[in-house]
Amino acid sequence: MPPPLVDSPKCPRCSLVGICLPDEVNLLRIGVEHPSTSSIQDNVSPPPVSTAGQRTDPRRLVPARDDRLAVYVQGQGHSVGLKGEVLEIRDKGKVINEARLMEISQLSLFGNVQLSAQALRELAAREVPIVHLSYGGWLNAVTTPPPHKNIELRRRQFATAADPALCLRLARAFVSGKIRNTRTLLRRNARALPAGVLYQLAATRRRAGDAELLEQLLGIEGTAAREYFAHFARMFKPGDDARAPAFELTSRNRRPPRDPVNALLSFLYALLTKEMMVTLIGVGFDPYLGFYHQPRYGRPALALDLMEEFRPLVADSVAIGIINNGELRPSDFIARAGAVALTDSGRRRVIDAYERRLDTLVTHPRFGYAVSYRRIFEVQARLLARFLLGEIEAYPAFCTR
Numbered sequence: 001m002p003p004p005l006v007d008s009p010k011c012p013r014c015s016l017v018g019i020c021l022p023d024e025v026n027l028l029r030i031g032v033e034h035p036s037t038s039s040i041q042d043n044v045s046p047p048p049v050s051t052a053g054q055r056t057d058p059r060r061l062v063p064a065r066d067d068r069l070a071v072y073v074q075g076q077g078h079s080v081g082l083k084g085e086v087l088e089i090r091d092k093g094k095v096i097n098e099a100r101l102m103e104i105s106q107l108s109l110f111g112n113v114q115l116s117a118q119a120l121r122e123l124a125a126r127e128v129p130i131v132h133l134s135y136g137g138w139l140n141a142v143t144t145p146p147p148h149k150n151i152e153l154r155r156r157q158f159a160t161a162a163d164p165a166l167c168l169r170l171a172r173a174f175v176s177g178k179i180r181n182t183r184t185l186l187r188r189n190a191r192a193l194p195a196g197v198l199y200q201l202a203a204t205r206r207r208a209g210d211a212e213l214l215e216q217l218l219g220i221e222g223t224a225a226r227e228y229f230a231h232f233a234r235m236f237k238p239g240d241d242a243r244a245p246a247f248e249l250t251s252r253n254r255r256p257p258r259d260p261v262n263a264l265l266s267f268l269y270a271l272l273t274k275e276m277m278v279t280l281i282g283v284g285f286d287p288y289l290g291f292y293h294q295p296r297y298g299r300p301a302l303a304l305d306l307m308e309e310f311r312p313l314v315a316d317s318v319a320i321g322i323i324n325n326g327e328l329r330p331s332d333f334i335a336r337a338g339a340v341a342l343t344d345s346g347r348r349r350v351i352d353a354y355e356r357r358l359d360t361l362v363t364h365p366r367f368g369y370a371v372s373y374r375r376i377f378e379v380q381a382r383l384l385a386r387f388l389l390g391e392i393e394a395y396p397a398f399c400t401r
Contacts, residue, residue, distance in 0.1 A: 003391070012061055021382055023058035024367055028383070028392040060369035064361055068105035072351050074344065076135070079114040080107070082122055104128050106278050110347075111135035129278045136341055137270040139300065142277055150284030156388040157302075161289050168217075170305070170387075170395055171292035172209055175221050177309035177397025179205040182228045184400055185312045189235040189320060200227055214292065225252065232316075233261075237324045247323050247330075256339030261319065263333060263340040264350065268315035269307075271354050275377060276303035283381045306381060309397050314357055314373055322353045366396055 004022030011017050073080060079090045087104065089097040107123060108131040109115065115130065120143065123130055130143040160166045183201040186193060204224045211217040233249045249261040257263040277300050280287040290301025322328050332346030342350060358374040380398055387395045
């Protein structure tokens with residue numbers, strides 16, 4: 001591809017501007033950030049200037065939100081069929097809901113949900129990904145049209161994955177961004193946080209930025225995660241005696257989760273993994289080949305890489321919000337054989353809150369314009385592609401102030 005134009009009046013009318021990201025790429029080539037933010041090293045950067053000495057604030061050349069909506073079907077025994085330009089969700093042959101094809105961005109099917117061949121063919125023709133999840137939310141498969149045409153990006157992805165030095169550079173950015181965002185979430189929301197916790201997380205983030213091996217980085221991330229989850233429950237509002245024990249968390253556990261908060265986090269992380277899979281496939285990546293998470297059969301390693309910095313900002317934030325707002329109650333969970341899971345009604349509330357979070361407008365810390373989190377996922381994936389293609393010198397992790 002040719003390099004992006006610099007401050008061109010043609011860009012706002014170009015249909016490829018959301019792929020090219022001309023202002024963002026040119027700003028990152030300069031090597032400084034937006035003046036209203038601080039850098040990954042916590043020092044304030046000077047206002048961005050071009051080589052001509054003029055200010056180069058990025059223009060927001062793409063819509064702040066995606067007008068299309070994600071469709072979730074979790075009723076066991078439901079079927080999805082096609083009638084003209086409308087997707088119909090049916091229960092025992094009776095239409096209970098519908099969605100216009102032109103308004104659908106993705107279709108997520110939980111458990112035993114049938115999809116007609118006609119609907120599958122039409123969704124594939126419109127390049128709408130179909131995500132197949134287990135009843136509990138584990139990602140099983142993604143149905144898409146033929147692979148993305150950007151074969152050069154996948155070639156660079158595979159070449160980078162074979163280079164330990166480049167993998168380490170990217171892994172440092174992913175982990176440093178995650179630790180910084182967990183620290184920010186605790187600083188904003190935790191009650192009676194013990195002295196030194198924020199300092200320890202800041203020191204851990206600096207160690208992550210200086211790690212010399214992936215194995216060392218894994219240990220640093222684990223240390224930060226233990227410190228973070230040890231104080232996670234301090235972000236919950238104090239409740240009555242009947243409610244408080246249900247929403248306590250002292251450590252992270254999974255496979256299976258053994259308490260309501262861990263069950264909630266596991267479900268939200270599964271939704272976030274799904275979202276990253278859809279984003280990466282749309283950009284042209286192979287989501288199963290990562291740089292920090294090493295390849296393993298059936299594991300979407302690159303999706304797990306890219307979601308690291310968004311775990312606290314999206315998934316953890318949703319969990320804290322719906323508990324503090326009283327949207328979830330202990331009755332929304334079911335315990336069986338030492339494992340805890342969400343009920344059908346509980347999952348619906350979580351999906352609603354998750355989609356609201358993705359639709360929230362947030363000011364991008366590097367570019368200074370407001371876009372939704374779902375848009376930010378795509379921007380970050382495309383910036384990762386720009387790094388692999390050699391257009392920018394480093395991958396910029398998304399970190400809020």
